[in-house]
Amino acid sequence: MPGILPKTSARPGPGRVVLLGAGPGSADLLTVRGARLLGLADVVLHDALVGPDVLALCAQARLVAVGKRAGQASMPQDEINAKLVLAAQEHALVIRLKGGDPMLFGRADEEMQALEAAGIPYEVVPGVTTAFAAAAASRQPLTKRGVARSVAFFTSTNGDGQPEQTSLPSCDTLVQYMGGREAIQTAERLLAAGKSPEMPVLAVENCSLPQQRILRLSLAELAQGRLEQLRQGHSGPVLVMAGWAMQVRPSQS
Template structure:
């Protein structure tokens, strides 16, 4: 069957439906089919009522759709539908496996457009009123993750050298790995009182903010099943007159 469709990789943002871009919402309303991941909320899916919806959720530690199958589904949908949306939590170009999906679509000769979304780190900084940079304190930020698929052990970070050298560190998908990160930073000589802010379910009604220190983080996190982001650095120090969370 000839290829007739176009695929849009759209960032859904951190969770709240009103944090998607205007362009992203418009394309969702026009979509014929939407392939969405596990972090996309029902409120977001309400923006594409007319579309056929296909769950291709990928969650760490849970049974999920293999990436190769998602790639195949995207190609097949583009051969059946005019407007195909691949809806990803956050921004599709950051920890979203966009490279693999882009390569599969490009190899099949399918036109692709990318609509950025608000990445969770930026939304978390806003939700906690805690800038990631601070004049005279923090001038660099690194986004990183230790998570990897079970069948890709060669991509797993190991040892202190794997941690980025930066003023502010933001660990995506950090619920289970954050304690190990804290232990490695302590071993590298970072001070135990270094400020840490953890946010779970950022921008959603069940959002939860935890403020602790690097030594406290090393003891582990008490989190539920929602996505967790961990921010570490001197810039995360609470301001003297800052309102409570």
């Protein structure tokens, strides 16, 4: 079977793969190690949400778009795995560049299994996950003494053939990744479970990018679809944080 990319050099064995976290979006939130590796890469297989400023750091590399977007036509995971393995068989340094952190909603498990089965060495370089960048951008800590001492990251997005998630984590602060329309159902479930309609909710769209927007609303407003109304005419990934730690401080008013 022909390779997806031309060979750059002949070697006795496969190259090395790095599963690399691109962070929340802004190129200057990459780790120093991540930026250095991007500058050395032969091939970069990147997610759809990795922006041009980050990709500019690996201008010498062959770029392969393998993005997956919820609700849109995207490359099957098996095909991504195959491209990753084949690229590593043909090149010295291959980077699988993932938004946020590879080990959080990054499908790292499937890709690591594929690399292990093929005998390809790899390492994982973490990135700043969007929840931390969103908390920093909004100046709302995810934990707060006397108010919130537990945090849960979750998503309602399921893979093909997987059962729908019907339960929610039980903790003080809920952080929902890919939380656009799905966040409305989350709010409905929280209200049905007895949570206060006044519970503060904070949504961050396009976190860390120039077009970032921070939206504040209540749990009741979220359940009523207010978030979708506020986002009309806008597009971009949304992270939703709910809990009393999101309450506006008097100095923020």
